[in-house]
Structures are given as C-alpha cells and as structure tokens.
Amino acid sequence: MSNSTSNHTPGAAAKKVTAPAVQARKGGQKLTMVTAYDFPGGKVADQAGADMILVGDSVANVVLGYETTNEVTLDDMIHHTAAVARSRPRALLIGDMPWMSFHVNPDETLHNAARLVREGGAEAVKLEGGAERVEMIHKIRSAEIPVMGHIGLTPQSVHSMGGYRVMGRGLDDARRLVGDARALDAAGVFALVLEGVPVTLAQVITEEVSAPTIGIGAGPHTDGQVLVMHDLLGFNFGHYPKFVRRYADLADEATGAITEWISDVRAGGFPTDAESYHMVQASAEQLLAEHRERRLKADGPELRAIP
Ligand code: KIV
Numbered sequence: 001m002s003n004s005t006s007n008h009t010p011g012a013a014a015k016k017v018t019a020p021a022v023q024a025r026k027g028g029q030k031l032t033m034v035t036a037y038d039f040p041g042g043k044v045a046d047q048a049g050a051d052m053i054l055v056g057d058s059v060a061n062v063v064l065g066y067e068t069t070n071e072v073t074l075d076d077m078i079h080h081t082a083a084v085a086r087s088r089p090r091a092l093l094i095g096d097m098p099w100m101s102f103h104v105n106p107d108e109t110l111h112n113a114a115r116l117v118r119e120g121g122a123e124a125v126k127l128e129g130g131a132e133r134v135e136m137i138h139k140i141r142s143a144e145i146p147v148m149g150h151i152g153l154t155p156q157s158v159h160s161m162g163g164y165r166v167m168g169r170g171l172d173d174a175r176r177l178v179g180d181a182r183a184l185d186a187a188g189v190f191a192l193v194l195e196g197v198p199v200t201l202a203q204v205i206t207e208e209v210s211a212p213t214i215g216i217g218a219g220p221h222t223d224g225q226v227l228v229m230h231d232l233l234g235f236n237f238g239h240y241p242k243f244v245r246r247y248a249d250l251a252d253e254a255t256g257a258i259t260e261w262i263s264d265v266r267a268g269g270f271p272t273d274a275e276s277y278h279m280v281q282a283s284a285e286q287l288l289a290e291h292r293e294r295r296l297k298a299d300g301p302e303l304r305a306i307p
Contacts, residue, residue, distance in 0.1 A: 017092040018148035019124050019190040025051075026212045031191070031224025033094075034232065035065050037080045041229055044086030050091050052191075052214075052224065054126065057080040057096045061238055062230040069155045070099040074112055077101075078120040083193070085121025092229050095122030096149055099156040102127045113140045113147075124190065128154035134184035138188040142280060148213070151177055152218065153196025166217070168201045171202025171267055180206055185209035194218040196243075217243035264305035 015021075020191040025031050033052035036045045037059045045053045059080050060066040074097075075097055078242065081095040095116035102109040126145035127133060137147050152167045161167070168174040177197065185208075188221030192211045194202050199219030206213045206222050230236040234249040264270035277285070 014090045016090055019092060022212060023050065023190045024090055026210065026223055027209070032207050033224060033226040036231045039087050042084035042089050045229065046087060046089035046091050050096055050269060052092045053084060053089055054094045055084050055096060056228065058100045058228050062228060062236050068158050070158070072098045074098055074101045074115060074229065078115055080148055081120030081122050085157060088098055092123055093121065094126050095120050096125045097125050097127040102136050106135055109136040110139045110143055113145050114143060117145055123150055127149055128156050130177070131183035134183055136182065137189065141188050143166045144189045147188070148191045149189040150195065151180050152194050153185065166196045166198065168197045168278045174201045177201060177288070178208060181205040181209050185211050189197040194222055217241060
C-alpha cells in the first residue's frame, strides 16, 4: 500500500500536520483521514501516516454499541479525544462535535468547541450541517479554532432524513448541497467532509470550493478520503456500507487469537516456565520447606508425601 509520494517516512521525524497545511493541500496529493477513539487507535493511525485523525461521533456505533450517533455526549467525545491526544499524533487531531453541542446558540457552541480543545486536546473541530451552521462556524473560528464542515449524509440527521440514505441524487437536492458547500467554504472551514453523495455532485463541489473536500462514500474526485477505522480494519460488528473497503479482518483475527489462548489455558500449555517469574532458588526451597512444615503440623502425617 505504500508509495513513494507518501508524506510519511517510517523512522523519520515527520512534521506536525496543521489545519493550514491541510488547507494548502487542495488539489495536491490526496489527503487521508481515519477515525480513532483511543490511545492505540491514535498510535496505529499515526504510525500508518494518516494526515488527519478524526475522533468521530461514530464512536457511538463502533465502540460504544449505540444505534445512532445522537446518543454520545460532549463528555463522551472529550473522553475519547483526550485518549487519542495522549498518543501525541503527528496527524492533525480533529474532535467531532456531537449532536446538540452546536445547535442551541453561538456562545454555547463556542464553549463546547473550546472544551474539545482544552480538555480533549483537539486541534480542530468538525460539525455536521450546511448553510444553517454558518453563524456557529464564525463564532468558533473567532476563538481561533479551525472548523471542518460535513455535509451530505449527516448521521446526526438520521430522524429528519428518514434513515441513512445517499443525499443529492435529485437535481434540487444536489443544487442545495452545492449551495451549502459554498456557504461553509465562505465561512472559512479548513476542509469539508462529503458523505454519501453521488460522484458527480462530489466532483462539482470539489471544483467549486477552495477548501479541500474529504469524501466518504462520495467517489474518487474529492481532495481526500476518510474511513471509519473499525470498518477499514474489519472490526465493526454492525453494518458495512458499500463504500467501505476492508483492508483486514481484525474481528476474525482477534477471535482466533483469543480462542487459541483459551484452549492453551485449558490444556495446561499456558503459561510456560519462560512466561513466569521465579524466586532465587534458595529462597524458593526455603519457602516450600516452611510451607510443607506448616501443612504437616496442620494436617498430620498423611501429607508427608507432598513433593
Ligand atoms: O463520525 C465519523 O466517523 C464521521 C466520519 C464518517 C466522517 O463523521
């Protein structure tokens, strides 16, 4: 999978990715963003050389077992963002703003975005929605927090969309999404996620906005791609949408490994001597002798046969 144009050279001291650096990649080498929700997730995403790590509210589905993303709270998002931040990634770390954390008013929105930054260690935030979010984006940006937009299939709108479905197939819907993209671009988002939209619409939006577009289920013409880590690794126990390509089957591998361990334990093959700690021999012998002595006193001569 590696190629000579990768920004990431294992072993080399790589430069920290920033929001302006992402913005500057418009039309250049394809950007990559992967989700992560904890310390090891942050480590593997970063070691692989992803440009951006998104602590997505998809944590609700793939880690916490909820039906919809609307069940995660800002406190949940801060908790998971902070865990990823402790992996100190070179990648830009983006915290997803959960449902109802940016809908009430601009002051509350800014307060919540600032918590993701201050308590969670996010270096940027992402929020779902179109032109109706412009006021909130201005407010967050007024505190120097970079904002990533997200339009198309926005999972937090599951109830108003009537389920999860591709958006912008019809001409009117497609035009509305182009308008949303332009509005978010003018509001200064540093990048824009396009989720679940037809290829042609994603291409048009990508050509019309100055911010790099990051696609998921949006075809090949966006400036970058994002996938949910648990989908990419085959570690999602829910539905796999058609746009997901699985690069591993971790669920099977993990189940196989744990099954093997269980059978080793049951057969007495785990742990071996090399997997155990030992005392200095003289101390071990003395301890055993004292133990035998105590048992002899307590239980009588029939236990003399203890080795
Ligand atoms: O929460 C998430 O994982 C996301 C990505 C799918 C873009 O929003």
